[in-house]
Amino acid sequence: MAETVSIADNLAGLRRRIDAAARGAARDPVSVALVAVTKTHEATAVEAAIEAGQSVFGENRVQEAEGKFPALKARFPDLRLHLIGPLQTNKVRQAVALFDAIETVDRPRLAEALAKEMTRQGKRLACFVEVNIGAEPQKSGVLPADADGFIADCRVLGLDLRGLMCIPPEGRDPAPYFKELAAIAARNGLAELSMGMSADFETAIACGATLVRVGTAIFGKRG
Ligand SMILES: *Cc1c(COP(=O)(O)O)cnc(C)c1O
Numbered sequence: 001m002a003e004t005v006s007i008a009d010n011l012a013g014l015r016r017r018i019d020a021a022a023r024g025a026a027r028d029p030v031s032v033a034l035v036a037v038t039k040t041h042e043a044t045a046v047e048a049a050i051e052a053g054q055s056v057f058g059e060n061r062v063q064e065a066e067g068k069f070p071a072l073k074a075r076f077p078d079l080r081l082h083l084i085g086p087l088q089t090n091k092v093r094q095a096v097a098l099f100d101a102i103e104t105v106d107r108p109r110l111a112e113a114l115a116k117e118m119t120r121q122g123k124r125l126a127c128f129v130e131v132n133i134g135a136e137p138q139k140s141g142v143l144p145a146d147a148d149g150f151i152a153d154c155r156v157l158g159l160d161l162r163g164l165m166c167i168p169p170e171g172r173d174p175a176p177y178f179k180e181l182a183a184i185a186a187r188n189g190l191a192e193l194s195m196g197m198s199a200d201f202e203t204a205i206a207c208g209a210t211l212v213r214v215g216t217a218i219f220g221k222r223g
Contacts, residue, residue, distance in 0.1 A: 006220075007045060007048040007049055007052060007218060007219065008048065008052035010217060010218045010219075011036075011049060011052045011053070011054055011218055012052070014034070014214060014217050014218060015034065017201075017202065018034060018201065018212065019032075021201070021202040021205040021206065022205055024206065032209060032212060033211045034054065034056065034211075034212055035056050035058040035082050035084070035194070035211050035212065035213045035214070036049050036054050036057050036214065036215070036218055036219075037057070037058040037059075037213050037215030037218075037219075038059060038068075038215070038219065039058075039059055039060045039061065039064060039085075039222070040064075040223060041215075041219045042068070043068040043071070043072060045219050046068065046069075046072055047072070049218065049219075050076055050079065055076075055078050055079055056079075056080045056081075056082065057069075057079065057080070057081050057082070058081075058082045058083075058084040058213050058215075059081065059082075059083065059085070060083070060086075062087070062094050063091075065083070065098060065099070066094060066098060069098060070098065073098075080101070081098065081100050081101075082099065082101040082102075082213075083095055083099045083101070083102045083103060084103045084104060084194075085104060086106070086140050087102065087104055087105075087110060089109055089113045092110070092113045092114055092117045093117055093121075096114065096117045096118055096121050096123055096125060097121065100125060100126065101125055101127070101128070101162075102114060102125055102127050102128065103130065103194050103213075104128070104130045104141075104165065105127050105128065105130065105154060105159065105161075106129070106130040106140050106141050106142055108150070108153060111150075111153065111154050112157060114127070114159060115157040115158055115159055118159075119158075125160065127154065127159045127160055127161050127162065128161075128162060128163050128165040128192065128194055129142060129147065129150060129154060129164050129165070130142065130165045130166065131143075131147050131165070131166045131181055131184060132144070132166075133167075133168055133169075133177045133180055133181050134168060134169035134172075134177060136169055139167065141167075144180060144184065147164075147184050147188075148184070148187070148188060151188045151190070161190065162190065162191065162192040163185055163190045163191060163193055163194060163210065163211075164184060164193060164194070165193075165195065166178075166181045166194075166195050167197075168200070174200045174203055174204070175203050175207055178193075178195050178196070178204050178207035178209070179207050179208075181193060181195055182207055182208040191210070192210045192211060193207075193208050193209050193210050194209070194210070194211040194212075195207070195209045195211075195212070196209045196212040196214075197213055197215070197216075198214050198216040198217040201214055
């Protein structure tokens with residue numbers, strides 16, 4: 001019960017901060033959607049967030065999401081689930097069946113596999129290209145220099161491409177990275193920008209984020 005109250009309180013406080021950041025950037029608060037990131041948290045925590053009015057959730061692993069979301073989606077048909085972690089091609093079938101959006105389209109083979117599987121299942125999920133905005137060797141995502149070409153390829157494949165997603169390098173001012181992602185989206189005619197987490201969502205909103213992906217500030221630290 002105590003957990004339920006604090007998740008509702010955390011969500012309300014977070015939404016106030018999102019709205020204030022949007023107004024501070026002369027933006028309409030409704031232009032910023034919250035993706036509540038539930039990785040490592042139990043279905044009961046997701047339910048508490050749903051009861052507090054949250055409807056969009058993010059998970060970074062297909063298998064973990066399969067353990068909690070099918071039952072929740074059956075009970076709450078408005079729930080929308082975004083995949084925000086790396087997707088292996090051998091998990092594409094399960095991912096297309098379960099998720100409503102894939103935020104981590106990051107290589108040609110995956111884009112092709114997703115297009116093919118969506119046709120097979122008769123579904124058209126919202127897609128985001130993940131950009132490795134700091135060009136960090138250990139991170140997934142298409143390199144900034146390759147983004148325009150990859151975006152064009154995704155469109156040729158027929159993916160419903162909505163925007164771009166990034167995770168900026170740790171320990172640096174994220175603003176220049178967020179601004180570069182916004183510039184890549186703008187020159188490619190993409191409206192959505194998924195950027196900003198618990199530590200930096202206000203900066204992301206100032207740089208144009210239309211989706212912020214927040215876990216810790218809602219559900220607490222992950223075990
Ligand atoms: C875990 C995760 C988040 C949320 O991070 P918090 O710091 O807990 O808000 C956002 N985006 C991605 C891709 C993640 O894996």
